[in-house]
Structure formats: structure tokens, C-alpha cells
Amino acid sequence: MVTERLFENRAEMIAALQAECEAALRTAVEERGEATFMVSGGSTPEPLYKALSQVDLPWESVYVALVDERWVDFDHDKSNEAFTVKHLIQNKAAVANLVGMKNSAETAAQGLDDCESAYQQLAQPFDITILGMGSDGHTASLFPHAQGLADALTPDSGQLCAAIIAKQSEVTGAITERMTLTLAGLLRSKVLVLLITGDEKLAVLRAAQAGNDVSEMPIRAVLQQQQVPVVVYWAP
Structure with a gap:
């Protein structure tokens, strides 16, 4: 279920x-009246979001939701929600509907029910989900040997x-408390990028493709599942 698209440079890839x-x-908007776009933070997708923000799409019918979030307020420099607003919810995409994960609860565990309720309202299957991967083999906020990983x-x-x-x-980094899509949540997507x-x-x-221990490299759970196509986009 994994397709690899390897590019000569990042501009072509983006x-x-x-x-x-x-x-x-x-x-998605043409077929069901709305679209669900699941996004990750980080420097790698930043140029993608900036480019998409300039595109004529029916953005008022697009729901942009986070793949994961640090449990920090919007004004924190590590907030994925703030990052998404800064780079994607701009220009022509300023009218898109943004669904964040962080709420007023003191901890992620305490905020889980409200976050789950908000995400269950999103149209499924999600139309396209953008994932990254860390040097430790994590994806979303599914980190190796994390507390809560097995259930997630x-x-x-x-x-x-x-x-x-x-x-x-x-x-x-210092912020270890996170909210994330579960593997089951990721598998509600039409395609995982x-x-x-x-x-x-x-x-x-x-290395992830060569082994089987998902607790060591959680990206393996995404790569090894057979339900949803995974497309790897890579450039030097």
C-alpha cells in the first residue's frame, strides 16, 4: 500500500x-459539499501550505484539522494551530474552517473528550492527510515508547x-504533552501522504521499513497497515 514518489528537488515535490x-x-467539495484536509506542522510542509493558500479553491467548504498538537496555547511559538493559521489560513484560504486540538482543559487527558467530539464532527473519510516523520521514527505525536502509545x-x-x-x-523538546490522531484516526483517511x-x-x-517493532518506530504502524494507501513524497 506504500507508493514512493522521489523527486530531484523540493520545488518539484511541493x-x-x-x-x-x-x-x-x-x-470532495464537488461530490459531497465539503472537504476535510488533515495537516501537520513543521518546516517541511510550510511551502506547500503557503502555495495552497494562494489557490482558488472552494475554501469556505474545506475543513482544515490538525494531525497533532502540543498542549500549549495558541500564542505559544510551538503551537501547530498558530503555525497553520500563519501559513495556510491566509490569502484565498483565509475563509477555510480550522479545527484545532488544544482546548481550555488543563491537560491533554482532560481535554480529550472535547477534542474527540470536535473531530467526530468532521466529514469522513478525511480527503487527504499530510504526515511528517521524525528522526526517531515518530509520526503525528505517536512517539516511541510514549505514555498512551499502545492504546493510540x-x-x-x-x-x-x-x-x-x-x-x-x-x-x-521540552513539551512532551500532546494530542494526536490515533492510528485508527489516521486510517479514516482516503490517502496518507x-x-x-x-x-x-x-x-x-x-530502517522503519526493515523492522516490525511499532513501539520503537511508530511510523511502522502506518507503513505496515493495508487499509489506506500511503504515498511517500521525498526530495533531497
Whole structure:
């Protein structure tokens, strides 16, 4: 179920993915009146979001929702919701409907029910989901050996969202409390796009493909499932 699209440079990769996103969102709105676009934070998808924000799409019928979030307020410099607003919910896409994960609860665990309720309102299956991958083999906020990981990786769970406490590392930084789509939530997508760049990330992908321990490299749970197509977009 994994297709690899390997590009010579990032500009070509972003252009190709932009076209795929446009087609998925436009088709969804035409067919059912609304589209669901699941997005991840980080520097790699930033140019994709900036480009999409300039595109003529029926954005008022597009629901943009986060794949994961640090349990921080919107004004925090590590907020994925704020990142998404800054780079995607701008220009022509300013009228899109943004669904965040962080709410007023003190902890992610306490905020889980409200987050789950909000996400259950989204049209399913999600039309396109953008994922990244860390050098530790995490995706979304499904971190190796994290507290809550085993439950979050249950593929037939009815839960879309999970509260996670990651083991602190160079990858997680100081903020280890997260909200994330579960594996079951990710599998509600029509297509999962894994967007990565550089030789290091390609090596991590190959290591993930070579093993089976999902608690060690949770991206394996996405790569090994047979329900939803996974398209890897990679450029140097």
C-alpha cells in the first residue's frame, strides 16, 4: 500500500503535492459539499501550505484539522494551530474552517473528550492527510515508547484522538504533552501522504521499513497497515 514518489528537488515535490491536494479537496467539495484536509506542522510542509493558500479553491467548504498538537496555547511559538493559521489560513484560504486540538482543559487527558467530539464532527473519510516523520521514527505525536502509545496504535479503535505523553528527547523538546490522531484516526483517511526531505529521513524510512517493532518506530504502524494507501513524497 506504500507508493514512493522521489523527486530531484523540493520545488518539484511541493508542486506535485500541491496538485494532489488541490484535486482531492476540489473533488470532495464537488461530490459531497465539503472537504476535510488533515495537516501537520513543521518546516517541511510550510511551502506547500503557503502555495495552497494562494489557490482558488472552494475554501469556505474545506475543513482544515490538525494531525497533532502540543498542549500549549495558541500564542505559544510551538503551537501547530498558530503555525497553520500563519501559513495556510491566509490569502484565498483565509475563509477555510480550522479545527484545532488544544482546548481550555488543563491537560491533554482532560481535554480529550472535547477534542474527540470536535473531530467526530468532521466529514469522513478525511480527503487527504499530510504526515511528517521524525528522526526517531515518530509520526503525528505517536512517539516511541510514549505514555498512551499502545492504546493510540490500536487500529480498530473507535477513537480518533489520543492524549500522549512522550519521553523527552532532542526530537520532542521540552513539551512532551500532546494530542494526536490515533492510528485508527489516521486510517479514516482516503490517502496518507508522508512528506519527508533529506538523506537522513530517507535512511529513517528505510530502517522503519526493515523492522516490525511499532513501539520503537511508530511510523511502522502506518507503513505496515493495508487499509489506506500511503504515498511517500521525498526530495533531497
